[in-house]
Amino acid sequence: MSERELILAFESSCDETSVAVVENGDTILSNIIATQINSHQRFGGVVPEVASRHHVEQITLVIDAALKEADVTYDDLTAVAVTYGPGLVGSLLIGVSAAKAIAFAHHLPLIPVNHMAGHIYAARFVKPLVYPLLALLVSGGHTELVYMPSAGHFEIVGDTRDDAAGEAYDKVGRVLGVPYPAGKEIDRLAHLGQDTFNFPRAMDKEDNLDFSFSGLKSAFINTVHHADQIGESLSREDLAASFQAAVVDVLVHKTTKALDEFPVKQLVLAGGVAANQGLREALQNTLADAFPDIELVVPPVRLTGDNGAMVGAAAHIELEKQHFADESLNAVPGLSFAHA
């Protein structure tokens, strides 16, 4: 193996087509992201068949841009990596098919990567990860607490029982008339309002690390509908602030509980919702007060959403472990880490 380890990494699990070139697991040479948000905004959410069609249009353009920006040739590459799940099957299949074609054509090893591992390893671009660590993974499709005893080992210790946090944001956003994806705008509105509605903090009292957001979502929708019926107008800022406070409270509370149970050195905040300012601030404050020795690692916003670089960072660990796939690699839409 050459000194320079270069991984060409693919990510297409939802509505971003992304290809990156990552050097030695911690340096991004290119990270091209083609996002379909403008398309899916028409429908108020991701339409899987539309997403798959965009991925096919984009895939070779994105590969080409990634290789050119990184200024590398196929001879320089060490391996090809690809997200094979979890995600939308039609979307995943584009990345998987393209990655297999490149690996086959240039006789390169193929590394299958779990999308969630990718989200966690986005933090590797901030600083080296120190184990054991805990990751709070929050996105449109997932809300999980993941314990990592060592590199490349993942155990789910807390999971959502119903909606993912990001999903709740999008559904509430629809009621507030905020365009999809709603997280950023609700976060902005929340900072202008007060938590006046005291929405329920689900599962807060239960003795486990699981989440639930459907009760909160229903309480929010009922509050708005009730006000509509009696002709009362509610402050959107206060609604957003109250919703966000409830989500953040639950996430922080369960994370704190997990940190009590699992002594770790770092807490990684990962996934698209990691871009949320309210959540970042709350975790920072809680850690400073209650766990001053635990370091919070949050990837920059560009790396919290879906991207190829995070897949390349996770693949670096898999390459060390020589975890390769053969030509029959398939998409696994329901892929999940093992539950502890």
Added chain:
Amino acid sequence: MNILALETSNQAMSVAVMADLEVLAEMTLNRKRTHSEQLMPTIDTLLQQSGLTVEDLNRIVVADGPGSYTGVRIAVTTGKTLAYTLGIDLVGVSSLAVLAANIRDTSAVIVPVMDARRQNVFAGGYQWQAGQLINVLADQHTSLTQLLTALKLLQQPVIFVGPDAPKFQQDIFATLGNLAHIADPISQLPQASRAGELGMTVQPVSVFDFVPRYLRLTEAETNWLKTHDERGHRPYVEKV
């Protein structure tokens, strides 16, 4: 010219390696297994059996639809990525034409059909003229009734081909009577070598513009367009 031809539009998957019109190796699988699992191993095996390496390929021919959206995308994505990364020619041919090309030595109108559900079909009309397979009725997504009505007007013998053809035979014979024929079971299966044959002389296309021949907008887009104007929109996909 060494050609790799791929067809994954429906349940059957077919791959061929050819040196011009000579088929070096071909495999057609017709069991319900995922094309994604089988396609690349099959390409690898057939190249080895042909005594070729991937570097020996000059052209990729893909049956680019219509058909199962997910199925078509497997061959299209694999084919366009291979052509891009190897720097070789890429050609797309209609998956309906590939089926039609199974029927030889006839002057009848050949009608490949695929079930598109809810009494709809993907279908086209083809005819051999001076040794060339000519498209005489454009590939389209249409109702079975409309298709049969249009064919009846031709007052010509029609041969239906495709794995779904037999399931429509009652309606076919009711409308067309003894002008209609259904191809034999073996001819119903697509063969990648027929795609290779059709794609051998076609001008290559740009890999970056190559997308499946869906012949149908998604339901979400169709509904959206009923109440929206598509002109002047922001690009649906943007690099960020």
